[in-house]
Amino acid sequence: MNIVFDLDGTLIDSAPDIQAVAADILNGLGKAPLSLEEVRSFVGEGAGVLVSRMMNAREIPETPARHAEIYGQFVARYESAVDLAVFYPGVVDALAVLKAQGHRLGLCTNKPELPARAVMRHMGLDPVFDVVIAGGMVASRKPDPEMLHVCIAELGGGPTLYVGDSETDAQTARAAAVPFALYTEGYRKSPVAEMPHDWAFDHFDRLQEIVREARARQTAAE
Incomplete structure (x- = not known):
């Protein structure tokens, strides 16, 4: 079967790893980190959707170019975020x-x-x-x-x-x-x-x- x-x-x-990656990116933007509860509620429909939800939660204007920039940062860090x-x-x-x-x-x-x-x-x-x-x-x-x-x-x-x-x-x-x-x-x-x-x-x-x-x-x- x-x-x-x-x-x-x-x-x-994997939420703690995702939280750490998101915190690193948000810190660079002067924004507060996501809680584990927020991360777990954002997961499930792919990294692009997660980034959109993260941007919305921290009131980051989401233009296609801005989303692509933050998404690129997220995926680059996410690949090696496995320790947690x-x-x-x-x-x-x-x-x-x-x-x-x-x-x-x-x-x-x-x-x-x-x-x-x-x-x-x-x-x-x-x-x-x-x-x-x-x-x-x-x-x-x-x-x-x-x-x-x-x-x-x-x-x-x-x-x-x-x-x-x-x-x-x-x-x-x-x-x-x-x-x-x-x-x-x-x-x-x-x-x-x-x-x-x-x-x-x-x-x-x-x-x-x-x-x-x-x-x-x-x-x-x-």
């Missing part, structure tokens, strides 16, 4: 078990490709994933389903479970017609009950059971 994961807010909490990211509880063990069971694992993230690959290397995730689709690798970004469809195709097609934490991930799964497991302890902004999902879980110890249930559903549908 294919199991495709979002990255930020699902497998790792941490795994959510149970992630490492869950990924190891799923890999050992022969599941094909994919990563589908709006995080730009270079920062995504940098944090994967830093955290030892490179050998875990068979396919990585990150921001900029296809023409669109989540919640457009194209990224997820490409990831599934590169995994070889077939039954797939998508695991994510946010409204964007829930919308992506629905648009792609893929079963969705919602990790409730990430960056979501809405109540769980208001987000479309097939399963919800608050610790990765539960994921193996969800995968078994997803496989059983698929078998029953065949």
Whole structure:
């Protein structure tokens, strides 16, 4: 079975790294840093949207040229901002078990490709994933389903479970017609009950059971 994961807010909490990058840029502009709560609420729809939200939150006029300038600064720093990211509880063990069971694992993230690959290397995730689709690798970004469809195709097609934490991930799964497991302890902004999902879980110890249930559903549908 294919199991495709979002990255930020699902497998790792990267908000402290993003906060540090944003603080460096905002300090140079004479603006106050973002709080962790603000950062977590801004994450999920790609670095460009995050920069727009950061500019709006600190009343920085957003012209195309100004956005491009700050976005360029952000991405340049973001690529090497990996030291503060941490795994959510149970992630490492869950990924190891799923890999050992022969599941094909994919990563589908709006995080730009270079920062995504940098944090994967830093955290030892490179050998875990068979396919990585990150921001900029296809023409669109989540919640457009194209990224997820490409990831599934590169995994070889077939039954797939998508695991994510946010409204964007829930919308992506629905648009792609893929079963969705919602990790409730990430960056979501809405109540769980208001987000479309097939399963919800608050610790990765539960994921193996969800995968078994997803496989059983698929078998029953065949």
